[in-house]
Amino acid sequence: MPIYEFKCRKCGHKFEELRLSSAGFKGIACPKCGGKQVEKEMSSFAASVPASAPAPSCGRTPPPGGCGGGMCGMH
Secondary structure, three states, rough: EEEEEEOOOOOEEEEEEEOEEEEEEOOOOOOOOOOOOOEOOOOOOOOOOOOOOOOOOOOOOOOOOOOOOOOOOOO
């Protein structure tokens, strides 16, 4: 089940919620103020790199989670 990120338009609180994509996004309320005007935020994701993976082409040590085509922020 995917985790979606939301932001409350009433109080600005950001929160996450497990939600089936087929369930839609109706009926979501802010856990802080109870506001029902929430907007879905853009989410980032984490990827893991196997220990046997080659070093990144930049030659620097990537942060936890690895480097994926410049996504590590070290380029």
